[in-house]
Amino acid sequence: MNKYLQTLLFLLLCVTAANATKLKGHVYDRKTGEPMVGATVSLDKTNKATTTGLDGSFELKDVPKGIFNLRVSYIMFKTVIQEVDIEKGDNLQLKIYLEEAGKSLQEVTISTKKNASSENTARRLEQQSTQVLNVVSGKAIEISPDLTVANVIARVSGVSVERNSNGDGQYAILRGMDKRYNYTLVNGVKIPSPDNKYRYVPLDIFPSDLLDRLEVYKSLTPNMEGDAVGGAVNMVMKDAPDRLTVNANIAAGYSQLFIDRKFMSYDYSGINYKSPSEIHGKSYQATQNDFSKGTLSYALKHPVPNVVGSLTLGQRFFDNKLGVLVAGSYQNTYRGSNSVFYNSQVVSTDKFASITSRSDRQYSEQQKRYGLFSKVDYVIDSRNKLSLFNTYVNLTNIQVRDEISTNFSTNYEPEKGNAQLSYSTRSRLTEQQIYNGMLRGDHKLFDDKLKIQWSAVYSSAENEVPDNTTISLNGVRENFINRPTFLTNGTSLTHRWERNTDEDKAGYLDLTYTAPVAGVNVDFSAGGLYRDKQRSSFYNNYALTAANPDLQYGKDFQNYTDLSFNVTNPTGAVNNPLTYDASEKISAGYGMFKFTTKTVQVVGGARVEHTDQGYNMLFPQGEPRPQGSQVYTDVLPSLTLKYFLTDKEQLHASYFRSVNRPGFYEIVPSKIVNEEYEERGNPDLKRAIADNFDLRYELFPSASTQLLVGGFYKTIKDPIEYIFKPDATRGQDIYYTPGNFGTAHNYGLELDFIKFFNKFGVKANYTYTHSRITTPKSSRYIDANGNPQLESVNQTRPLYGQSEHIANVSLLYKDTKKGWDAQLATSYTGPRINTVSQFLDNDLWQKGFIQMDASAEKRFKSGISVFVKAGNLLNTPNKLFIKGTNAANANVEGIDESNGHTLIRSDYYKQTYLIGVRYKL
Numbered sequence: 001m002n003k004y005l006q007t008l009l010f011l012l013l014c015v016t017a018a019n020a021t022k023l024k025g026h027v028y029d030r031k032t033g034e035p036m037v038g039a040t041v042s043l044d045k046t047n048k049a050t051t052t053g054l055d056g057s058f059e060l061k062d063v064p065k066g067i068f069n070l071r072v073s074y075i076m077f078k079t080v081i082q083e084v085d086i087e088k089g090d091n092l093q094l095k096i097y098l099e100e101a102g103k104s105l106q107e108v109t110i111s112t113k114k115n116a117s118s119e120n121t122a123r124r125l126e127q128q129s130t131q132v133l134n135v136v137s138g139k140a141i142e143i144s145p146d147l148t149v150a151n152v153i154a155r156v157s158g159v160s161v162e163r164n165s166n167g168d169g170q171y172a173i174l175r176g177m178d179k180r181y182n183y184t185l186v187n188g189v190k191i192p193s194p195d196n197k198y199r200y201v202p203l204d205i206f207p208s209d210l211l212d213r214l215e216v217y218k219s220l221t222p223n224m225e226g227d228a229v230g231g232a233v234n235m236v237m238k239d240a241p242d243r244l245t246v247n248a249n250i251a252a253g254y255s256q257l258f259i260d261r262k263f264m265s266y267d268y269s270g271i272n273y274k275s276p277s278e279i280h281g282k283s284y285q286a287t288q289n290d291f292s293k294g295t296l297s298y299a300l301k302h303p304v305p306n307v308v309g310s311l312t313l314g315q316r317f318f319d320n321k322l323g324v325l326v327a328g329s330y331q332n333t334y335r336g337s338n339s340v341f342y343n344s345q346v347v348s349t350d351k352f353a354s355i356t357s358r359s360d361r362q363y364s365e366q367q368k369r370y371g372l373f374s375k376v377d378y379v380i381d382s383r384n385k386l387s388l389f390n391t392y393v394n395l396t397n398i399q400v401r402d403e404i405s406t407n408f409s410t411n412y413e414p415e416k417g418n419a420q421l422s423y424s425t426r427s428r429l430t431e432q433q434i435y436n437g438m439l440r441g442d443h444k445l446f447d448d449k450l451k452i453q454w455s456a457v458y459s460s461a462e463n464e465v466p467d468n469t470t471i472s473l474n475g476v477r478e479n480f481i482n483r484p485t486f487l488t489n490g491t492s493l494t495h496r497w498e499r500n501t502d503e504d505k506a507g508y509l510d511l512t513y514t515a516p517v518a519g520v521n522v523d524f525s526a527g528g529l530y531r532d533k534q535r536s537s538f539y540n541n542y543a544l545t546a547a548n549p550d551l552q553y554g555k556d557f558q559n560y561t562d563l564s565f566n567v568t569n570p571t572g573a574v575n576n577p578l579t580y581d582a583s584e585k586i587s588a589g590y591g592m593f594k595f596t597t598k599t600v601q602v603v604g605g606a607r608v609e610h611t612d613q614g615y616n617m618l619f620p621q622g623e624p625r626p627q628g629s630q631v632y633t634d635v636l637p638s639l640t641l642k643y644f645l646t647d648k649e650q651l652h653a654s655y656f657r658s659v660n661r662p663g664f665y666e667i668v669p670s671k672i673v674n675e676e677y678e679e680r681g682n683p684d685l686k687r688a689i690a691d692n693f694d695l696r697y698e699l700f701p702s703a704s705t706q707l708l709v710g711g712f713y714k715t716i717k718d719p720i721e722y723i724f725k726p727d728a729t730r731g732q733d734i735y736y737t738p739g740n741f742g743t744a745h746n747y748g749l750e751l752d753f754i755k756f757f758n759k760f761g762v763k764a765n766y767t768y769t770h771s772r773i774t775t776p777k778s779s780r781y782i783d784a785n786g787n788p789q790l791e792s793v794n795q796t797r798p799l800y801g802q803s804e805h806i807a808n809v810s811l812l813y814k815d816t817k818k819g820w821d822a823q824l825a826t827s828y829t830g831p832r833i834n835t836v837s838q839f840l841d842n843d844l845w846q847k848g849f850i851q852m853d854a855s856a857e858k859r860f861k862s863g864i865s866v867f868v869k870a871g872n873l874l875n876t877p878n879k880l881f882i883k884g885t886n887a888a889n890a891n892v893e894g895i896d897e898s899n900g901h902t903l904i905r906s907d908y909y910k911q912t913y914l915i916g917v918r919y920k921l
Contacts, residue, residue: 021086023060025094027052027072034120034703036074036098038816044069051817054704054756072096117142117212117238120703123754125215127700130594130603130640132219132654132710134158134752138212138238143821145853145869147308147331147914148369149214149235150203156216157708157752157765160806160829161203163878165399166335166365167909170204175218175712176746176769176802177230180720181660181688185234186391186436190225192461192502192533194432197665203233205395205432207329207371209249209310212238218712219640219654219694222590222605223510223525226636226658229690229716237373237391240323241314244921250309251867251916256875257336257909263303264364264400266427267294273466275497275540277572285570286542291495295427295469296560298400303334303366306914310371321379329371336363339907342895344882353842353882353902355892359405368396383444394433401426408892423486424472425560431464449515455508465498471560473553486553488546493565498578499538506531520595525605528589535664539578543568575619577670577681582615584664592638601642609634611661611687615668623669628683630667634659652696652710660688660720666738677724678735686740690716696750704761708752719744721800723775724838726790734838739775744799746771761812769806771799777840795840798833803848805830819859826852834880844904847879863920871912880905 023043027036035056042049045068048060065086073079077098084094117138125135134156146152150169154161161169162179171179183190184201193201215234220226271294272279276286307330314325339361344353370393377387407420436459443452471493475486510527547564551557592605614629638656645651662685670681696710718740726734748769755762774796783789798804810825828850835844852874857867881901896903 021063021065023048023063023070023084023086023094025058025096026056027058027074027096027098028056029077030097030099032703036077037120037704037814039072039074039077039098042071044071051815053758053816054761054812054814055702055758057758059758070094070096072098074098076101122213123700123703123706125213126706126708127650127698130221130601130642131217131224132652132694132696134216134218136214136216141208141211141214143823143855143857143867144208145823145825145855145871146208147333147869148204149206149208149211152208152211152214153203153216153233154827155763155808155810155825156214157750157808158218158748158767158769158806159216160801160803160832162801164204165363165907166337166367167872167878167907168204168335170202171200172203172233173801173803174216174230174233175714175748175767176771176799177714178799178801180663181229181690183225183228183232185232187237187389187438188234189436189438189455189457189459189506189508190531191434191436191459192504194434194461194463194500194502196463196465196498196500196537198663199661201434202395202432205369205393205434206235207310207331207369207393209329210235210237210327210371210373210391212236219692220636220638220656220658221603221640222592222607222636222638223527225529225588226607226609226634226656227661229658229660229688229692229714237375237389238312238314238325238327240316240325240375240377242316242320245312245314246919246921247312248310249867249916249918250307251869251914252305252307253869253912253914254305255333255335256911256913257338258303258334260910261338261362262300263334263336264362264402265299265301265303265366265398266400267292267297268398268427268429270294271429271467273464275467275495275572275574276542277540277574278497282574283571286567286572287570288544288565288567291469291542291544292467293561295467295495296471298425298427298560306333306912307331308333308914308916323375323377323379325373325375327371327373329369331367331369333367333369335365335367335909335912337907337909338362339905341905342892342903344902344904353837353839353884354886355408355895355902357405357407358892358895359403361401361403364400364402366398368394368398370394383448385442387438387440387442389436389438389440391436392433394431397428397430397432399426399428399430401428419476421475421486422472423475424470426468426470428468429466432462434461435459449513451512451514453508453510455506457504457506457508459502459504459506461502463498463500465496468494468496468498470494470496487549488551488553488557488563489549491546491549491563493544493546495542495544497538497540501536503534504531517595520597522593522595525592525594526590529586530588531584531586533584533586535582535584537578537580537582537664538574539576540572540574541576542570542572575621577617577619577621577623577668578672579619580615580617580664580668580670582664582668583613584661585612586610599644601640601644603638603640605638607636607638609636609659613661613664613667615664617668617670621671625669625683628667628669630662630687632687634687634689648701649697649699652694652698654692654694656692658690658692660690660716662687662720662738666720671735680735680737682738685720685738686718688716688718688720688740690714704754704756706752706754708750710750712746712748712750714746716744716746718742719773719799721773721775721836723836726778726838741773741775744771744773746799746802756812756814759813759815761814763808763810763812765808767806769802769804771802772796773799775836778838779840793840797836797843800833800836803830803832805848819861819865820857821859822854822856824852824854826850837882841884842882844880844882847881849876849878850874851876857918865918865920867916867918869914869916872909873911875908875910877909878905878907879903 039052041058122135122137162171164170179200217232270292276290310329312327341359343357440455473486474490512525544565588609590607594603617626620626636657640654643651668681693713699707752765807828813822830848834846855869859865885897
């Protein structure tokens with residue numbers, strides 16, 4: 001009986017196969033040739049229907065044989081009905097072209113503006129850009145695992161990021177050029193940095209859901225500011241749509257780290273944002289009562305879930321003349337890390353560093369990130385338009401670092417478990433904020449031959465660290481079975497205030513006149529800018545000691561708030577070199593021409609930038625140069641060529657000269673003692689000048705597919721790097737300082753590939769970078785008398801922060817019919833120098849790492865979607881090491897000297913999870 005059933009089933013399958021087949025094809029936009037994603041394809045008089053995939057392809061399975069009408073439709077396009085004869089089988093690979101609906105042409109144009117955040121728009125911008133450009137679309141940002149711009153930019157070819165203490169990206173490194181060699185724009189306008197030392201902008205302050213797209217410029221034209229060697233990052237904010245738009249999302253999540261351990265917090269509500277000397281006067285004698293006890297009131301708990309959300313509202317009014325958009329974002333997240341840090345130093349005649357102590361650290365960090373953006377534009381007529389932009393972002397960081405250190409150089413007996421210990425806790429509140437306001441006018445005159453664009457800009461950036469508190473106790477561990485004893489003898493307590501503000505006032509003017517030359521229209525452009533930047537920096541520090549030095553923790557007191565302290569410097573330390581004012585005035589002008597023929601596009605010209613930078617130390621401490629300035633003028637030529645091989649492939653070549661100016665903090669001759677070393681400014685620090693060359697082959701076979709293959713070469717004169725230097729006046733003491741070092745070279749190769757196969761896609765990029773710089777180092781040797789000596793030698797090494805290999809691979813899935821989007825994103829960053837050592841072959845390297853993140857979203861017809869995001873799936877640590885080992889480290893507890901390397905630091909962050917709901921109207 002079973003054999004009969006099997007035979008019958010086989011015959012039925014044969015009959016079905018004989019009377020059914022597959023119908024495949026692609027749907028394209030007739031005007032542009034681009035694949036149509038999400039077009040509806042149905043077969044009349046059947047239940048067969050589907051939607052086109054990411055490459056415009058479709059497939060209908062089990063189609064019965066016969067003659068049918070195939071119906072293809074897409075909003076704002078004419079529906080196509082095409083007869084197909086399944087019986088003949090000659091219509092099984094179809095190419096169908098859709099045309100825009102003629103009666104809605106104006107609406108289609110506006111709709112293109114509304115979809116400026118699409119993937120197709122991003123690819124078109126890359127193809128048409130004068131500069132060498134990479135674009136991350138707003139849609140890609142929305143469905144990615146990333147919550148901040150710093151994490152988004154890590155997906156771009158040639159870009160790696162420096163991570164902060166909780167494992168998130170913070171600063172971008174472009175093409176192996178450290179963060180100092182890049183600048184940041186919002187809607188094409190440079191913004192100041194809230195950083196307390198440097199001019200580069202921390203990108204983790206920007207929530208990613210405010211962006212329409214993210215642009216990374218890797219070459220410059222004369223109409224762009226000339227102080228970028230690696231490139232420029234432009235955040236294009238959302239734009240006012242053609243109709244009422246509502247986009248809202250809310251999500252909650254948790255960090256695996258605080259599932260496994262508790263979060264340490266403190267009471268920051270009573271913190272004074274001004275130090276006692278600011279409140280009461282410079283001669284005021286501060287006491288313990290002038291400092292908040294909340295910064296010493298610690299508690300352990302499991303935090304509430306992370307919460308993130310955003311809301312965007314937009315509409316046009318008065319017959320589309322007035323456009324208004326308001327967008328806001330809020331993120332409250334709890335992050336942290338578990339870290340081990342080894343202090344090291346080169347002693348005696350050892351070539352490699354020996355470990356002096358081990359610190360076990362736990363970071364607990366609450367981040368409150370706010371973002372607001374508004375745009376109002378008014379179309380006066382077809383030739384005149386005014387726009388007002390306002391951007392505000394704020395990142396408040398409430399951090400506790402809890403640390404216990406073991407000293408290996410004093411009474412350390414690992415076999416007995418005896419060691420001198422120190423226990424310290426730091427509570428730090430950091431608030432960074434950036435505001436940028438811009439009024440812009442766009443005008444066309446003389447039958448559109450003359451275009452004028454002007455902008456008036458006000459920007460400010462602030463960094464405030466009020467009452468940064470650190471308390472330390474000394475202790476002894478008798479043996480492994482006894483709990484360490486910590487006493488107030490030698491206890492140190494510091495309260496520190498730091499604050500800096502950058503304020504920019506700038507004006508931009510760009511003129512473009514189009515005129516025919518030898519039968520070709522040529523755009524002649526000229527313009528410039530003036531910026532007045534004012535910076536103020538404030539620093540104050542109070543040191544306290546325990547009033548009773550003989551108290552034992554856990555016996556005589558349970559909380560630090562129970563202790564009494566004496567202030568050893570009751571007037572504070574406001575009169576120090578880190579309290580100063582500084583200014584920078586930039587005036588620039590440029591001339592540029594541009595013309596395009598059927599086979600070539602040429603853009604060339606030059607930019608002139610005049611810099612007047614100076615500082616004034618308000619409380620000099622015997623420095624010979626309490627005031628200083630640098631005044632110079634740079635001529636920056638540029639030339640870009642594009643050769644069109646076909647309408648979809650081209651060669652893109654460029655040359656530009658650029659500069660990199662020192663930051664204010666770097667040229668002020670200050671001295672500050674950090675936790676591990678002293679840092680000094682260098683008033684003789686010069687700007688770096690770079691010549692940059694690019695060549696890239698670009699293929700855009702469709703709007704959603706691309707292949708970019710390119711190379712770059714950079715020569716940097718007087719590059720700025722930080723090194724450790726010995727202090728000639730104080731024997732073996734060293735300090736950390738910036739300097740100029742000859743000429744550096746940097747070159748590399750970039751590959752960028754995007755391809756979709758129906759519902760599946762892949763985005764992949766790879767960058768190889770090779771750089772060389774020669775700097776002085778110290779090397780130990782034994783003299784003729786047998787005494788250890790130091791000699792200065794030169795060492796050639798890669799540039800600070802440059803990874804030789806960087807790669808990203810994202811696997812994508814998109815089902816427009818069922819409303820699914822998903823991706824698995826993996827990135828690799830190769831080893832790179834983290835800290836440049838004073839000594840030969842003792843640089844601190846960051847180990848190469850792989851990070852994996854994932855996200856998925858399910859959309860429903862009601863406009864509601866559910867999404868999930870997961871970060872750091874592999875729990876990838878940040879590890880720092882020295883290339884070498886030292887026999888003196890053999891007894892160091894927990895030391896890892898595998899593969900000929902000595903581990904110096906490791907940070908583990910664990911995974912993060914987020915689930916949320918999105919609504920779109």
